[in-house]
């Protein structure tokens with residue numbers, strides 16, 4: 001599995017896919033990312049150390065993902081993330097974090113700020129339609145509004161290509177994301193090991209009617225394939 005990559009366009013940064021104890025939520029109907037986890041802190045730290053040793057600071061910006069939330073990384077890994085940032089003059093760091101950890105996210109921002117590092121929190125809201133989000137996706141955000149989510153998160157991920165989504169719903173999600181957050185990352189649903197399958201008629205609408213309008217936006221990342229950032233693997237390999 002690829003765990004280190006450099007993203008050169010739009011928001012240039014290095015990205016690392018670390019491994020933690022596993023997503024504590026694990027209920028999102030479409031997700032199997034959480035399979036990339038281990039209960040062994042020692043093994044996780046060993047792996048994470050190897051991955052973090054590849055960071056060079058080329059763009060002074062680092063995104064850390066871990067198939068869950070940063071809170072599920074062990075303490076030694078968290079310390080090593082800080083050391084890696086200091087050593088490589090990283091000015092901007094990004095962690096992913098589920099809504100259930102929102103209070104911790106505020107504190108960790110303060111912690112990194114004290115070390116001169118601006119920490120951005122990215123959260124997988126997937127859609128701002130709370131009904132769809134909670135009934136179909138089981139995201140665990142309750143009825144949280146964009147404003148409430150923006151109290152702890154700076155960036156959002158959206159998930160498109162699912163049954164029932166429309167041109168209007170996807171546009172609304174993107175525009176709401178851009179209104180309340182610094183950046184939006186659009187993921188198109190790919191086939192995976194869950195029972196949720198992409199709706200290719202929705203993907204077609206996205207590709208033809210929406211993607212061209214945001215292709216050049218520096219605040220919008222679009223991942224038609226979930227390996228496009230250069231990290232991760234197909235689910236078949238995760239399951240090995």
Ligand code: SF4
Pocket residue numbers: 023024025026027028031032033034067068098124139
């Ligand atoms: S999408 Fe994120 S929060 Fe939901 S189960 Fe997957 S890793 Fe956990």
